Amino acid sequence: MKKTTKKQILSLFILIAFIGSSITFALLNTFSTQNPEDVWVARISIVIFEELQTIPADVGVYNNTKDKLYTIAADNLVYKNTDEDVMLKDFFEIWEENFNYTCILEHCNNENNTMRMYVNSLENFDYELYTIKDKDHVIIDYR
Helix, strand or coil: CCHHHHHHHHHHHHHHHHHHHHHHHHHHCCCCCCCCCCCEEEEEEEEECCEEECCCCCCCEECCEECCEECCCCCCEEEECCCCCCEHHHHHHHHCCCECCCEECCEECCCCCCEEEEECCEECCCHHHCECCCCCEEEEEEC
16 A cells, blocks of 8 residues: 555544544533633644644643633643633633644644644634634644
């Protein structure tokens, strides 16, 4: 089997696995907030060259105070504790990491690699301007 065919099969398998986990995730409604003041929680999965990246614990937590978006554990769950709408760019600004329609972290689109974003298993082209909602599963895939 050609190397490109194996890579395409592996890529398809990973995409199907993410879609399946998103559907299961939604059906089981496994999101739960850790604190009563939390408005909602969403999952952000960043995949770089088919490897899931971990968003660290305590992003947006400063001396026992929490920003409008924050993490508790290194489990890629992002919590919101404000009634105002928030966009993906808000979380990445709090985290002090790069994300826009061409770049994720230090990886930017080029002639060999591109980024795609999926929200609840559907491709989405809003990127940093996407308004995150309760129980969203955002997948940012760079390959």
